[in-house]
Amino acid sequence: MSKVNIGLVQMTCTGNKEENLQKAIAKTREAAAKGAQIVCLQELFTSLYFCDVEDYENFKLAEPIPGPSTDALSAVAKELGVVIIASLFEKRTQGIYHNTTAVLDADGTYSGKYRKMHIPDDPAYYEKFYFTPGDLGYKVFKTKFTTFGVLICWDQWYPEAARITSLMGAEILFYPTAIGWATSQDEATNTEQYNAWQTIQRSHAVANGVHVVSVNRVGMEQNGAMKFWGGSFVSNPFGSLLYNASHEQEETTVVEIDTAKTDSYRTHWPFMRDRRIDSYQPITKRFIDEE
Secondary structure, eight states: OOEEEEEEEEOOOOSOHHHHHHHHHHHHHHHHHTTOSEEEEOTTTTSOOGGGSOOGGGGGGOBOSSSHHHHHHHHHHHHHTOEEEEEEEEEEETTEEEEEEEEEOTTSOEEEEEEOOOOOOBTTBOGGGTOOOOOSOSOEEEOSSOEEEEOOGGGGGOHHHHHHHHHTTOSEEEEEEOOEEETTSOHHHHHHHHHHHHHHHHHHHHHHTOEEEEEEOEEEEGGGTEEEEOOOEEEOTTSOEEEEOOSSSOEEEEEEEETTHHHHHHHHSOTTTTOOGGGOGGGGSSOOOOO
């Protein structure tokens, strides 16, 4: 099928892991009741965004994948007949942890996982303390309703990640996200940051001729120092917004997209045809020094 209903869950979180999981399940049910066939949850939705500090206690939030959360979500996926995209804190083994997204197919089957490749380290986003960079490569998931790729938050700034995932056959790019504004910032800085965040992802849609779905958390965290900006959105393959969430509210929304539009856009705007793959070897270098 080419038309598929995408559910986006933009929500606030608390310090209670089980409470957050049950809230996400309730909102998944809400999205399914509205006709969603694929439901995407935000990055690390079972907890507050804990990477604002380097604290060894936070490693206790991690779990195996598959594990308790994927087991619970698998049962929901099977019951509702929906695909669920779930971003979780993975404990791979003692001392190795990943920022990972699991995919549960519409029959409850665990379809696999993607481990975040690009790991940031910025004030209030100390992810390198917690996460080992992904080693599974870029991934696509062939589900009941469509084939899609999942990338995670900081990955969204890298055109290489979007390109490779698209070349692997993804018809939609999903970006579970946790990004916000420091409440000490001025409004002009906030606006510039959000516009850059949305623009880079819409550019991935244009460059690759695919729909992009970005799902961000919302609400005040870090004792009021951080406001997660929400603003979840869906872009068509030419960068036009099909949906744009608020910066303030929890929202559970369903958007119909038509993946058949990829062929039309790629035919009329043949960026894929005109790629000069013979000239791209320098992209594998960290920096190209002058001789």
